[in-house]
Amino acid sequence: DAKTTQPPSMDCAEGRAANLPCNHSTISGNEYVYWYRQIHSQGPQYIIHGLKNNETNEMASLIITEDRKSSTLILPHATLRDTAVYYCIVRPAHNDMRFGAGTRLTVKP
Amino acid sequence: DAGVIQSPRHEVTEMGQEVTLRCKPISGHNSLFWYRQTMMRGLELLIYFNNNVPIDDSGMPEDRFSAKMPNASFSTLKIQPSEPRDSAVYFCASSLDRVTEAFFGQGTRLTVV
Numbered sequence: 660d661a662k663t664t665q666p667p668s669m670d671c672a673e674g675r676a677a678n679l680p681c682n683h684s685t686i687s688g689n690e691y692v693y694w695y696r697q698i699h700s701q702g703p704q705y706i707i708h709g710l711k712n713n714e715t716n717e718m719a720s721l722i723i724t725e726d727r728k729s730s731t732l733i734l735p736h737a738t739l740r741d742t743a744v745y746y747c748i749v750r751p752a753h754n755d756m757r758f759g760a761g762t763r764l765t766v767k768p
Numbered sequence: 769d770a771g772v773i774q775s776p777r778h779e780v781t782e783m784g785q786e787v788t789l790r791c792k793p794i795s796g797h798n799s800l801f802w803y804r805q806t807m808m809r810g811l812e813l814l815i816y817f818n819n820n821v822p823i824d825d826s827g828m829p830e831d832r833f834s835a836k837m838p839n840a841s842f843s844t845l846k847i848q849p850s851e852p853r854d855s856a857v858y859f860c861a862s863s864l865d866r867v868t869e870a871f872f873g874q875g876t877r878l879t880v881v
Contacts, residue, residue: 691867693869697811700857700875700877701874701875702772702859702861702872702873702874702875703811703859703861703872704872705869705870705871708869746811750867755801755813755816755823755824756801756813756816756861756870757813758803758810758811758812758813759810760810761810
């Protein structure tokens, strides 16, 4: 039961903004959108999350559409160290957190 | 805080042996998750606990797998008997509650030969 859809891979030039899309058309009103990334074989790393409003932190910005059916993670100035698999997750009220296939972002010099 | 601590980092065992993976969540966190990652299946949620109680174990592959959380600071994932197809990286994660971020450990790489 895939709750999110992401492109399998994307490329981005170093120093440019990376915009990673995610579709979650079946999202419920109380479900949050989370983004994580996984570099090499390390444990996934939290990036950002939101419910309705756009969010920004030191790592990234999260833009959620008004109908909440899709979102975009923005890395404003991608570096080579941002090369990773990025996961978009819809987290239901009962707390489980299931990962899909994610988007493999490659930042190129 | 040292973050989520998993042990061992690497485990090599023979088929049929019992394997126990350990996790120490971040102090004060009340939710704990066990995941398995393979190339074929990606990151799979095996089980998660809330306040030391298993909430959903539907991801546990079969009866050979069991998980316990005897107290708020310790959890184990046991495989008995182990099989080569259990070879994977097993991650543990914890979060304060359902609306805060989960922090992952560095994982245990299990190889069953």
